[in-house]
Each structure stands twice: as structure tokens, then as C-alpha cells.
Amino acid sequence: MLRPHGIILFAHGARDPAWAQPFQAVRTHVEQLRPDTRVALAFLEFMPPSLPEAAQQLAAQGCAEVQVVPLFLGAGGHVRKDLPHLMQALEKQHPDVRWTLQPAIGEDPEVIAAMAAVVARMGRTG
Amino acid sequence: MLRPHGIILFAHGARDPAWAQPFQAVRTHVEQLRPDTRVALAFLEFMPPSLPEAAQQLAAQGCAEVQVVPLFLGAGGHVRKDLPHLMQALEKQHPDVRWTLQPAIGEDPEVIAAMAAVVARMGRTG
Numbered sequence: 001m002l003r004p005h006g007i008i009l010f011a012h013g014a015r016d017p018a019w020a021q022p023f024q025a026v027r028t029h030v031e032q033l034r035p036d037t038r039v040a041l042a043f044l045e046f047m048p049p050s051l052p053e054a055a056q057q058l059a060a061q062g063c064a065e066v067q068v069v070p071l072f073l074g075a076g077g078h079v080r081k082d083l084p085h086l087m088q089a090l091e092k093q094h095p096d097v098r099w100t101l102q103p104a105i106g107e108d109p110e111v112i113a114a115m116a117a118v119v120a121r122m123g124r125t126g
Numbered sequence: 127m128l129r130p131h132g133i134i135l136f137a138h139g140a141r142d143p144a145w146a147q148p149f150q151a152v153r154t155h156v157e158q159l160r161p162d163t164r165v166a167l168a169f170l171e172f173m174p175p176s177l178p179e180a181a182q183q184l185a186a187q188g189c190a191e192v193q194v195v196p197l198f199l200g201a202g203g204h205v206r207k208d209l210p211h212l213m214q215a216l217e218k219q220h221p222d223v224r225w226t227l228q229p230a231i232g233e234d235p236e237v238i239a240a241m242a243a244v245v246a247r248m249g250r251t252g
Contacts, residue, residue, distance in 0.1 A: 015203070030246050073232075
């Protein structure tokens with residue numbers, strides 16, 4: 001059996017459940033673009049699932065490799081320090097899965113350009 | 127004299143100066159798209175300028191109205207609670223400027239779609 005690929009969208013989390021809505025929308029879009037891929041959300045704090053929990057689910061589904069994508073605009077301490085430690089733990093716990101850490105989504109030129117385009121339009125309506 | 131419009135891109139801030147690079151890139155893009163508008167960055171914590179400092183600069187440049195755009199992916203406590211208080215203070219301190227608070231950039235469908243497109247491509251390279 002061909003083992004599926006996985007993607008974990010890793011976000012900060014917040015006390016208000018409504019905070020997660022944009023991240024859930026990103027997940028839905030990615031699932032539409034990649035129907036062959038298992039796409040999970042995970043949060044650093046305040047809301048479930050944690051990264052280890054989401055990783056456990058994808059490993060249990062037989063994923064051969066999982067990309068972890070930080071849904072952060074800038075790469076601060078959470079992305080540069082906390083996340084590499086979490087990745088090391090995943091590699092130990094699930095050695096049969098290839099885990100890859102991607103750059104923070106906010107550093108991508110396409111995301112930067114989209115934010116700028118939206119801001120420039122907001123300015124026009126003021 | 128026609129008073130210029132202003133935009134303040136309001137981000138969280140971090141201890142590492144490199145964290146601010148994507149936000150500076152957004153600012154540069156917006157300046158290119160809106161050469162008639164004064165565009166400033168401001169940070170909630172860890173790095174200057176603060177929102178009151180950036181607001182003071184734009185007011186001193188004669189801006190008639192300033193849009194404050196939260197460069198946050200989700201609207202958590204910083205956007206829903208801290209920022210409205212900061213806006214009230216700006217209105218008191220600069221009553222001759224019209225201050226408008228925009229939604230968090232991460233809630234915009236175009237930004238959500240761009241993030242999803244980038245993530246979907248990341249998956250392909252794994």
C-alpha cells in the first residue's frame with residue numbers, strides 16, 4: 001500500500017476558539033488543493049491538538065513523510081527555538097516517518113505580496 | 127495644502143531584529159502600491175516604534191486620516207483587546223486625525239488563499 005503524505009499547519013493558538021478560524025480556512029483550502037494529502041492543524045498552546053497529538057494521528061494514518069509548516073508571520077522564538085525541539089521529539093517518537101520543517105509562512109514572497117495588496121486596497125476605502 | 131493619508135502596519139514585535147524582515151517587506155510593497163500614502167510600521171512590544179510613536183510621526187506629517195492594519199494572522203487578545211484601547215488613546219491625543227482600525231490581515235480571503243497556495247506547493251517538493 002502506498003503510504004500517504006501529510007502536512008501539519010502549526011499555529012500559535014489563543015484562548016478564544018474564534019481565533020482559529022483563518023487557520024481552519026487555510027486547512028480547508030490546502031485539502032482542496034491537495035486531496036491526496038492528509039492535512040492537520042496543530043497549536044503551540046491554548047487549543048488542541050498539540051503538535052505531538054497531530055503528529056501521532058498522521059503517523060497512525062500511515063504517513064511516510066510529513067511537512068510541518070509554521071503559520072507564523074515572523075520567525076520568532078516559537079519558530080526558531082521551540083519548534084526545532086518539538087521536531088526532534090517527533091523524529092524520536094516516529095522514526096518511520098520523515099519529518100520536514102518548512103520556513104514560516106509569512107516569509108514567503110507570495111504571502112508578503114498578498115498582504116501588501118490587501119493593505120493597499122484598505123487604504124483606498126478610508 | 128492637501129493633507130496626506132497614512133497607513134500604520136501594526137505587528138507583534140520580537141526580540142530578534144531579523145523577525146521584522148517580512149513586515150518591512152510588506153511596508154516596502156505597500157509604499158510601491160501607494161506612493162501617495164505615508165506608510166509606517168509599529169510594534170506592540172520588543173521593538174520600536176510603538177503605535178503611539180508611529181502615530182505621532184504621521185500626525186506630525188499632517189495626515190488627515192490613518193488606517194491601522196493589524197499584521198496578525200488571527201485576532202487574539204492583542205488585536206481584540208489591546209488594540210482598541212491603543213486606538214482610543216490615539217483619538218484623544220490626535221483629535222484632528224481620523225483613525226480607523228482594520229481587521230487582522232490574516233482574516234482576509236486573499237491572504238488565506240495565498241498561504242494555502244504556498245503550503246500546497248511546499249507539499250509537492252517533500
